[in-house]
Amino acid sequence: MIEVKHLVKKYGEHLAVDDLSFTLEKGQILGFLGPNGAGKSTTMNILTGYISATEGIVTINGHDIFDEPEEAKKCIGYLPELPPLYQDMTVREYLNFVADIKSVKKNEKRKMIDRIMRMTKITDVSERLIKQLSKGYKQRVGLAQAIIGFPEVIILDEPTVGLDPMQIIEIRDLIKELSKDHTIILSSHILSEVSAICDKVMIINKGRLIVSDTPDNLSKHIGGSQGLHLEVKGEQADIKKALESIPEITKLEFEKSSKGGIVKLSAYSAEESDIREAVFYALSDAKCPIYDMHSTKMSLEDIFLELTQEKENVHVSKNSNRLFRRSKQKNEEELAALGEEINNQESEHKEEN
Amino acid sequence: MLAIFKKELKSYFTSMTGYVFIAFFLIIVGIYYAVYNLMNRVANFEYVLSGVSFIFILLVPILTMRLMAEDRKQKTDQLLFTSPVSIGKIISGKYFAVLTVFLIAMVIICFYPLILLQFGSVPLKTAYGTILGFTLLGAAYISIGLFISSLTESQLVSAVVSFVVILITALMDSLVNFLPADNRTCYIAFFIVVLLICWLLYSMMHNMTVALTAGVIGEAALTVIYVIKPGLYDGLLTKVLGWFSVIARFDTFTSGLLDLSSVVYYISVVFIFLFLTVQAIKKHRWN
Numbered sequence: 001m002i003e004v005k006h007l008v009k010k011y012g013e014h015l016a017v018d019d020l021s022f023t024l025e026k027g028q029i030l031g032f033l034g035p036n037g038a039g040k041s042t043t044m045n046i047l048t049g050y051i052s053a054t055e056g057i058v059t060i061n062g063h064d065i066f067d068e069p070e071e072a073k074k075c076i077g078y079l080p081e082l083p084p085l086y087q088d089m090t091v092r093e094y095l096n097f098v099a100d101i102k103s104v105k106k107n108e109k110r111k112m113i114d115r116i117m118r119m120t121k122i123t124d125v126s127e128r129l130i131k132q133l134s135k136g137y138k139q140r141v142g143l144a145q146a147i148i149g150f151p152e153v154i155i156l157d158e159p160t161v162g163l164d165p166m167q168i169i170e171i172r173d174l175i176k177e178l179s180k181d182h183t184i185i186l187s188s189h190i191l192s193e194v195s196a197i198c199d200k201v202m203i204i205n206k207g208r209l210i211v212s213d214t215p216d217n218l219s220k221h222i223g224g225s226q227g228l229h230l231e232v233k234g235e236q237a238d239i240k241k242a243l244e245s246i247p248e249i250t251k252l253e254f255e256k257s258s259k260g261g262i263v264k265l266s267a268y269s270a271e272e273s274d275i276r277e278a279v280f281y282a283l284s285d286a287k288c289p290i291y292d293m294h295s296t297k298m299s300l301e302d303i304f305l306e307l308t309q310e311k312e313n314v315h316v317s318k319n320s321n322r323l324f325r326r327s328k329q330k331n332e333e334e335l336a337a338l339g340e341e342i343n344n345q346e347s348e349h350k351e352e353n
Numbered sequence: 354m355l356a357i358f359k360k361e362l363k364s365y366f367t368s369m370t371g372y373v374f375i376a377f378f379l380i381i382v383g384i385y386y387a388v389y390n391l392m393n394r395v396a397n398f399e400y401v402l403s404g405v406s407f408i409f410i411l412l413v414p415i416l417t418m419r420l421m422a423e424d425r426k427q428k429t430d431q432l433l434f435t436s437p438v439s440i441g442k443i444i445s446g447k448y449f450a451v452l453t454v455f456l457i458a459m460v461i462i463c464f465y466p467l468i469l470l471q472f473g474s475v476p477l478k479t480a481y482g483t484i485l486g487f488t489l490l491g492a493a494y495i496s497i498g499l500f501i502s503s504l505t506e507s508q509l510v511s512a513v514v515s516f517v518v519i520l521i522t523a524l525m526d527s528l529v530n531f532l533p534a535d536n537r538t539c540y541i542a543f544f545i546v547v548l549l550i551c552w553l554l555y556s557m558m559h560n561m562t563v564a565l566t567a568g569v570i571g572e573a574a575l576t577v578i579y580v581i582k583p584g585l586y587d588g589l590l591t592k593v594l595g596w597f598s599v600i601a602r603f604d605t606f607t608s609g610l611l612d613l614s615s616v617v618y619y620i621s622v623v624f625i626f627l628f629l630t631v632q633a634i635k636k637h638r639w640n
Binding site (some may be wrong): 045048049050051052069070071073074076080082084085087088098100101102103145163319334 | 355357360364429431434437449479638639
C-alpha cells in the first residue's frame, strides 16, 4: 500500500529525514512518534507530495509520488499540522471546494459531505464562517477535509491537537472506524493516543528511525528484562537472602527509603520466566509478608523518553552519529546496549534519591 | 482547475479587492474619458487608454499580491499542492480568475466608444484595437504580478516588488536612451551579465562544475563574437532591454496598427511568466 525506501531530506546541511524506510499494508494504522523537530511533519509532507525528497522512493498504491504525482495524490487525504482552511469560507463551501479539487462526482458530492460532517460532528456549524470557529472545530473541519473522497490512504499530522478530552476520544473512535477500509498514518507526541489506536509504532528522533514495532512488543522487548516491584515487611538482609535463593532472578535493587520496616525493592528476571510464585514462597518461608507486588513493564511513555533522551547522551560526537547510521545491525546492537543502560541509569537515579 | 478558478473569483468578490479594483479602474478611466473625449471634444478613445496606461503600476499589485502569497502564509497551499491537481492547473486557475476580474472592467470600458458615437463619427476600429492592446498589456502585467506573488509569503513584499518591477518596465523606454550604445561597453555589460547568470546558477544548484562550464563557454562565445564581428554589439544593450519594455508594444496599438508581433509578444510574456511561476513553486518544494 505505502512503500517508503531510503528517504532522505536535507535542508542545506541539516538532515531533516535520514534514511527512513518502511512499508504499510492496507487497513493498518501507523503511528509516528517523536519529539518536536524529529522529522515527523517533514516525512508526512514528503509522503503527500507537498515537498520533494532529496533521495529515496515513495510509492502510494503502486504510484510513485514523484513520477505520477496526480495518480498517487488521488489515493491520499492529508491533514497537515495546521489545518489548511480558507478563513473566509463557510464550512460547507470549503468542503465543497475540497470535493471539487479532489474531483468527487457531482451526484455523490452533497451526500458525501453531509455524511462526513456527521462523522466529524460539524453539521451544526456547517453554515458558519471558518474564521469564527474555535480551534477544536477548525481541527475537525481539517479532518473532514482529509476524509473527503474517502481516499485509500489518510495521513493525519497530530489530529487531536486542540481538542478537549471528550472530542479526543470521539476522534480516536472515528480513526479506528476509518481504519477498517483505509490505511492511516498519524503522528503524535501524545503517547497514550498512539498506543491506544495504532497497530504499528515508529519512534523517530532527529530524522532517524529509532525503533519500529507494535506498541505491545515495544514495551515488552525494549527493557530486555522483566521487573517486579515489591514492598516487603522485614529486614533487608533477610529479604535479600531469601530472594537470592531463586535462580531466575538476575538482579536485585533495593530502594533506600524504607518506612516502618517496609523495604521497597525491584527484582529483575529474564524475559520469559515468571518469578512471582517463587518470590511469594521464598518470602513467606522467610516470614516476610508481601505488601505490594506488581510488574514494572515499561510504558510506551518510558520507552519514548528513554530512547529519545538516551540517543542524545550516546551520540555526543557527530562521528558516532554517522557510524550509527551506517548499519542497521549496529543499530539493533546499540538498542540492546541501550536497554541495559536504561536499567543502570534507573538504579543510579534511585540511589540519588 | 475549474474549482480553483471559481473559488478564486469568488474570493475577489467576497473580499473588497475585486470591487475596489474595478471601481478605481473605472473612476480613473472615467476621468480621462471625461477630460479627453467629452470636455475637449476629441473622438479618439485610444488617447484615453494611452494616457491611462500608468494605471497598471498601481492596480496590478493590488490585484495579484494575495494570489499565491496568501496561500503560502495560511498554509492552504498544502491543500492545493497535495490535491490531485497539477501545479500548472492550479496556477492557470488562479491566473484566469484574476484575468476575469480585469476583463469585467474591460467589458464595461468597451461601451465608452459607443457613447461617443452618439455625438459624431468615431474611429471605432482604432478604438477597439487599442482596447485589445490594453487588455493584452494588462494580461501580461498580471502574469508578472502572479509570478512575484509566488516568490514570497508576504502580501506587502509581493505588492511592493510588483509595483517596482512594473514601474521599471514602464520607464524602460526612457531609461535605455541614457545607456551607451558603442560596442565595447555593450560587450563589457554582457560579460558581466553572463557572470551574474553563472553566480545565480551556482547559488541555485550548488554545483561548481556546471556553473564554471556555463561561465567559460558563455564568456568565450561573447569574446569570439566580439573579436570577429564587433559590429554586432552596436546598440545591443538598448535592443535587449527594449524587449523588456512591455509598455512600448502598446504604442503600436494606439497608433492604429494591429501588429501581430505585438499580440504574440504579450501572449508569450503571459506564458513565460506562468511557466516561471510553476518553476518557482517547484523550486520552493525542493528546498
